Amino acid sequence: MNLWYTFFGDYMLIDTHCHLLSEDYDNIDEIITEALVDGIQLLVINGYNRETNEEAIRLAKKYEKVYAAIGYGPAEVGNISDNDLVVLEKQLQELKVIAVGEIGLDYYWYKDNKLEQIKIFRKQIKLAKKYNKPIIVHCREAIKDTYNALKEENIKKIRGIMHCYSSSLEMAYQFIKLGMLIGVGGVITFKNTKLGNVIKEIPLEYIVLETDAPYLTPEPYRGQKNKPAYLKIIANKIAELKQLEIDTIINQTGLNALELFDLKDKI
Numbered sequence: 001m002n003l004w005y006t007f008f009g010d011y012m013l014i015d016t017h018c019h020l021l022s023e024d025y026d027n028i029d030e031i032i033t034e035a036l037v038d039g040i041q042l043l044v045i046n047g048y049n050r051e052t053n054e055e056a057i058r059l060a061k062k063y064e065k066v067y068a069a070i071g072y073g074p075a076e077v078g079n080i081s082d083n084d085l086v087v088l089e090k091q092l093q094e095l096k097v098i099a100v101g102e103i104g105l106d107y108y109w110y111k112d113n114k115l116e117q118i119k120i121f122r123k124q125i126k127l128a129k130k131y132n133k134p135i136i137v138h139c140r141e142a143i144k145d146t147y148n149a150l151k152e153e154n155i156k157k158i159r160g161i162m163h164c165y166s167s168s169l170e171m172a173y174q175f176i177k178l179g180m181l182i183g184v185g186g187v188i189t190f191k192n193t194k195l196g197n198v199i200k201e202i203p204l205e206y207i208v209l210e211t212d213a214p215y216l217t218p219e220p221y222r223g224q225k226n227k228p229a230y231l232k233i234i235a236n237k238i239a240e241l242k243q244l245e246i247d248t249i250i251n252q253t254g255l256n257a258l259e260l261f262d263l264k265d266k267i
């Protein structure tokens with residue numbers, strides 16, 4: 001247990017994107033407890049379909065420091081009905097649901113239903129605007145359409161996170177201009193990544209931390225199942241790249257997340 005972080009409550013280590021769900025872990029309670037005693041002050045569990053949205057809400061109700069983001073990801077696009085969107089709208093009014101996500105476009109895995117993906121993505125952005133919640137956006141090989149959807153929906157008021165950002169510095173600034181923050185996860189620690197050169201240049205005011213657990217485990221644990229307790233490794237890597245203290249990284253990214261989720265005065 002790292003007493004230092006626990007003692008100074010203003011150092012907010014926040015995992016803005018993880019999937020602690022029973023289809024991937026058989027010891028979720030242990031993983032959450034470990035993360036919380038190990039310095040993580042807040043976890044945002046992201047659902048992406050009916051079952052995981054429900055589970056994220058259930059865990060958020062169970063743990064004070066766990067919050068839920070809910071939505072239908074690109075993998076769900078062929079499966080969801082109008083009624084599922086009605087269910088989502090109802091769930092968005094739950095107290096501990098703080099964002100709409102993970103939603104977005106994925107043309108790497110799903111090439112044949114691009115228009116349908118955009119349609120479902122934009123419907124969920126509209127819901128986010130209606131309930132004034134930020135969005136958490138998945139984007140794979142769909143950068144231009146993602147950008148256009150966000151721009152046309154004008155998300156400046158709700159803002160959001162480009163989860164696991166992996167594109168150019170130029171595009172990062174374009175998304176920032178729309179109101180988005182840049183989510184940085186385990187990929188930044190991979191040996192063959194060029195992402196470091198991009199993240200190094202992005203002002204800290206626009207960066208938030210995430211693990212995407214159980215995926216994208218940072219080095220030196222790559223190949224094992226990821227968990228929020230590894231978040232500090234990511235903070236440390238950003239500190240190294242920017243030649244700043246790790247506390248500076250934790251403080252500023254934590255503050256960015258609290259402001260985005262409108263939790264600054266609530267915890």
Ligand SMILES: [Zn+2]
Pocket residue numbers: 017019046102163212
């Ligand atoms: Zn994810």
